[in-house]
Amino acid sequence: METTACFFFNPISxxxxxxxxxEEHKFFFSSWTFSxxxxxxxxxxxxxxxxxxxxPPDAYIIKVGETSWTFSYLYDLDRYKCFKFTGCNNPIxxxxxxxxxxxxxNLGVLTINESSIPSWELYGSYFRRRKxxxxxxxxxxxxxxxxxxLVVFLCHHEGEVEVWRYKMNGKVLERGQITSLDNNKTLYVSSGGSYLKTCVAQGLGNKIPFPMFHNNNKGVFYCLANRKYFSFDYLDIKAYSSLNxxxxxxxRSYIWTESVND
Incomplete structure (x- = not known):
């Protein structure tokens, strides 16, 4: 039986x-977020x-507590408003x-305003085709x-990792690759949501825990300094490490959560 139900679930409470x-258009919306x-x-x-x-892309919008969704058809004849993001499912x-x-x-910014139709603005030039x-x-x-x-790119070639910083300076997009995380932080990434945290565990500063496991079911993180993947038991003599x-x-699906006491 087909279902189109949506709900929030709090795994702690x-x-x-x-x-x-x-209702209609339900199969076309691959990216969801909440304020x-x-x-x-x-x-x-x-x-x-x-x-x-x-x-640009269309939008479905609702406030928690409302009884129906608002569908916004946002087609614009301007071909420069074409935008796609099939590889990124966790907007900010x-x-x-x-x-x-x-x-x-490039960057797409969707503005939500209760008194008007949502609107898109696109910023930045395209990467070269090879990139x-x-x-x-x-x-x-x-x-x-x-x-x-921050944007983490997982590349096809052996799973190489690049971290870029994106920032708007007025109407100009500034972007560039970085080689370390500010203040020795830890960057947790997943398709369901990512967050940047002050390092709370020894050895995880300037690291990126990924939603991946190796054959003994140990989670892995990527070390920006060494440009290698390590398992969380990296202090053991036989710990897993790899360049790819x-x-x-x-x-297929993975999301990080944190305790309410953190």
Missing amino acids: NDIIELPDL CPPDLLSSVCIVVGIDFDGC FFKNNIVYLGDEG QKSIQHVYTVENVDNEGM IFNLVRP
Whole structure:
């Protein structure tokens, strides 16, 4: 039986917040995000679903507590408004703006306003075709300290990892590759959501834990300094390490959570 039900699930409290069923267009929205952690007693949380491409992409929007979704058909005859992000499924919500990284390396910003139709603005030039083809998956995370975001590119060639910093300077997009994380932080990435944290475990500073496992079911992280993958038991003599991801297992779905006491 086909279902189009949507809901929030809190794995710590086991609370479930149900949303109205989706109707038409339900199969075209591959990326979903929300403005803040939802609460059973609050209606300030906005849920947004975006089509994976379009000129520009269409949007489904609802506030927690409402009984129906608002579908926004955003087609624009301007061919320069074409935008797709099939490799990036975890956008970043900045106040009333949702920021997406496009498949071509540019940035798409969707502005949500209760009094008007959502609108798109696109920033930055395209990566060269060779660079675009090298990217296997993309993870994005808000970088509060620098008022921008970090982008992790997982490349096709042996699973090489690149970290870039994206930041808007007025209407100009500034971007560039970095080789270390500020203040020795840890960057947790997954398709469901990523976050940048002050290092809380010895040896995980300037590391990127990935949603991957090697054959003894140990999780792995990527070390930016050594440009290698290591298992979390890296202090053991026989710990796993590798320059590539050929022997790693990647779950189809994966998300990080943190304790309310962290």
